[in-house]
Amino acid sequence: MSRFVQLHILTSYPPANLNRDDLGRPKTAKMGGVDRLRASSQTHKRSWRTSDIFEEAMRGHIGKRTKKMGLKIYERLINKGVEHKKALEWAKPIAGVFGRLKELSKRDKEALTGLAEKDRIKKELVELEIEQLAFFDTEEERDVFALTDVIAARKEGPKEEELKLLRKKMNDVDIALFGRMLASAPAYNVEAACQVAHSISVHPVVIEDDYFTAVDDLNDGSEDAGAAHIGETGFAAGLFYSYICLNQEQLEKNLGGDKSLAQRALRALVEAAVKVSPNGKQNSFGSRAYASYVLAEKGDQQPRSLSVAFLKPITGIDYGPDAIKALTTQLDNMDAVYGKCADLRFFLDALNGKGGDYPEQVGVPDKLAEKGGKPLFDQLLDFISA
Secondary structure (H helix, E strand, O other), rough: OOOOOEEEEEEEEEEEEEOOOOOOOOOOEEEOOEEEEEEEEHHHHHHHHHOOHHHHOOOOOOOOEEOHHHHHHHHHHHHHHHHHHHHHHHHHHHHHOOEEEOOOOOHHHHHHHOOOOOHHHHHHHHHHHOOEEHHHHHHHHHHHHHHHHHHHHHHOOOHHHHHHHHOOOOOHHHHHHHOEOOOOOOHHHHHOOEEEEHHHHHOOOOOEEEEEEOOOOOOOOOOOOOOEEEEEEEEEOOOOOOOEEEEHHHHHHHHHOOOHHHHHHHHEEEEHHHHHOOOOHHHHHOOOOOOOOOEEEEEOOOOOOHHHOOOOOOOOOOOOHHHHHHHHHHHHHHHHHHHHOOOOEEEEEOOOOOEEOOOOOEEHHHHHHHHHOOOOOHHHHHHHOO
């Protein structure tokens, strides 16, 4: 088994706002002296792990990312007949295992006595919320609710030894892939097996503005012919370079040595990365796209991004072929300088209908005949998981 799997992906998006900044504008980054479009690693990972592709492939092995587990524990205790004060007291240490809980200020606590019961309870429940988003593994969630049922039945809060047993074998692939960091509970941290770079456009961009209006269907124009709503949103089109590095050894370790589950996770992630677009303003722009070019590498060599291929921005009108040429030229140059940087390579070129073992240039019909009729994308997944 090769330790590292690296993916270099070129994806072209039409006018869109894939990933917004704090002003609602498309995110950008300056590289090579010019502004580029940017899609953050966070937006990619979120869109992949919540996609139909990933959820169908990994059903039963996807965790929950939430601050509100303490509230779920509390509600379960209340539904089992535990009174409010005890439910609050018992839920706190269980939720607190996975991160520091929020605390009401001294002033807020003093003000509780003057509130109506409903408002007081609502305020007190704030202290069940974990300060930072926490990933809960499926088995951890199951154990949390099992312990909740136990303490409700015996009418006594959780014991220290019971709290220590909540962390068990990792079962969920999204946590194994993307990691978990809890500053207040480092024993529950999980080292990410997958590193995802921020995608950048391979060419310069200028953010444009879409001025739009909405019409009131019941306005007949007899008194007011104007629009019912006027708005403005930024957008731009771009050909993005994306880089992903997966450590297969770390992935298997995170999943307790389950090689079969690790391979399924790897295939599901690769399919999502190639086919699933960021979710930003999809209803407004419909900017869904499959990758135009994918280069996959396997080996034990030190990983490296090929983003330097685009330090000099692509210009002209033929971005796709020019970007592929820049990427493959940089790949070959790095091999020439450092020696072979990967043991095996496989590529897909959807612009030209080619694919196969890099640098072999194989047309689709020949390759399909050779591999028993499998589409090139399925061959890529087989290459990744072999």
